[in-house]
Amino acid sequence: MSGKDRFINVTTRGNYALVSIRREPVNSMNLEMWEQLLETLTSLENDKKVRGVVFHSGLSRPVFTAGNDLQELYAPATSRERYEKFWKVSNTFLARLSNSPLVTVAAIKGACPAGGTCMSIACDYRVITTDGTMGLNEVALGISVPPKWIKLMASVIGQGKTDKLTQFAKMVKAKEALAIGLVDEVVQDEKELLERAETVMQGLLMLPDPGRQLTKNSLRGALAKEWADERWLNSEAETAWKMLSLPSTIKALEGVFARLSKAKM
Template identity: 40%
Template structure:
């Protein structure tokens, strides 16, 4: 039953995708509005799209939210007028808290597998996107939020936040393609230590190791991303796109070849009694914090 809980905005956007409706029309009429988890705007003069996540309280990535993001990414890729994409958050102090733990705790197996497949597809679209992508990180960005950030071409972050793949702190393990992207970004030794320790890097620490590229004040993050985008868009598009494709293709093809194997491994691992117990304890701790 949970698979049917898809928002009306998603359904309308999917219909527009099939009909090849221009991106700016989808954004204005279907993706934004009451109940939407995405705020989408495209500057018709510059061709720069801004995707702002708006899923309170922490932009957690569940099946429906990932599906909406996938549709948005596909529209950006297919719209010839769109030259670049900035991903940011509408929520205060949080970019994205990552994967929704409730998708993994006492799950329906069919939904669990669909959830993971949708996450795989989101990453393949984002990491392999031919358009310029910039993460405007205006809040904390752990786990899946970090994955989204480091899958972009460039990362700008506000001070006094944290970012990293901290899965081991929850008793779970980052899949190989999370590891590969981290390794491609900061190198083997930093990746090895960070993944084992579940390190969340403070903004300045992330800058020092190359996990992010620039730090600006909170109120300047989005404008800084737009200015940075202008620099990237000055490069001849074909040459830039081909360079990106050549650099990222091996990492993407590795997951594509092992998608079903990866889904099976995730399903079998996350449903182990010890892992379920750990996730249950974590969810209980979150409830206690809110009291």
Template identity: 30%
Template sequence: MLRSRTKLIELGKRQLCRSMCKSSELTLVEVDDKTGIATLTMNKPPVNSCNLEFLRALKSAMKEIESNKCSGIILTSSNDKVFSSGLDLNELRQPNPERLATFWKELQEMWVTLYLSNVPTAAAINGHALAVGCVMAAACEYRVMLPDFTIGIHATKFGYVVPPFIVNTYLSVLPHPVVERALLQGKIFSTQEALQINLIDEVVNSKDEALCKCADFIGSFEQTNPVARALTKRQLRAPFAKQLLEDPETELRESLEYINTPLFQESLDQYLLQLKKKNKK
């Protein structure tokens, strides 16, 4: 804790970021020169599915934004219909063991980077946010969503056991009974349903409005001390991240073991076949 506090104090002494951050082919980062707010746009066609390279790019962009001491992060999508479709299931189907291990570690590290970010985070959800797409949105402090889209974690529908850190992401924003039913059913919520259960904070009519709402949220912390704010956020969120932070190897091992079971591989094959048939209609 002392080491984290010292690091944050040093970060607090740096000048606010006021320039364009570097972008990759998979992510676009723009920083408002007046507010210092960074907009991180997911840009992996066609649906921002999270493969190894995309997870790595997201984590790298988030860390760069923090190191430049920007005043906040707005996460959004370049696709006007899909925020993120979740994990690239091809990474899980008959996986190469070495790549799968690296992929899952990147997923863990991306989540920790976003969930425990030192700066305010907000999601402008301008499309469907499924599985890890929902997880990323829920990991942010504030969520604004456009109407007529869906959000949720449907892992049980393709045979996957939801890992503890993803369960904890839901538990950090939703009551336990709601989380239990949603995860066991693989429930996907409409925008209005998500608002009713407080999975999202507001509904807006356009992406521009969503970005403005997110910027207003981040701006609401302008009068707070950034170091004190970040340390308080870590204290509040630490219980939900504790298991993964203290023993990532156990979660990694258990996840890899389950992914490689015939039970999961058969369920995944059936699910992908159903998707293929559905897309042909």
């Protein structure tokens, strides 16, 4: 892959790494980005010097990630084969991240819908800027929220809150996200964000790894194993492709494209 296609940049800080995500204009997550995220996580987990990772946006605009690239979900613009690969790679990464032996921190700048929210709640700790928003809002696009994403959110904020956020595509602002436990801290701006995320990381790394890793696996191991199961991934990819191929879903996504195009004018 050529340098211009790299969306992930890694900077090491002694015993932890900063992973910057940058795909202009809004970090929409296509197949290549998910592949690079999985590649990066695997590499960091295999590096004995690295014990933690901070994920943050490398964009100048206030966006952590806008979630999945709609071109990967719009059936006429892709193929079943590509979508199945997209589904498997993205969910393999998320499952792995959710139970990674590394300490994981999400530094969330601004907008963080859908896939960005799932990636963030798969991390151990989340810091968000005051202008940040989060939510699994797939229903607003005419598609369903992936089942394991729902389970992950419910494990963090509870079934009742997850029910309302996912069914009704609700996006919450930073203050509410903190109140319901979707994030752990709110900071004023981007400059403070990364500084605070690194301070949090340094504090968490004062704990020895073995006990924390075993405890994390007790909390998340069962879901992560179920999530990464190849039979489940294949079955869910097939189910999701059928939904994306429905005329009603295609029409709903075309409506989203039209609104986005109008907003740019």
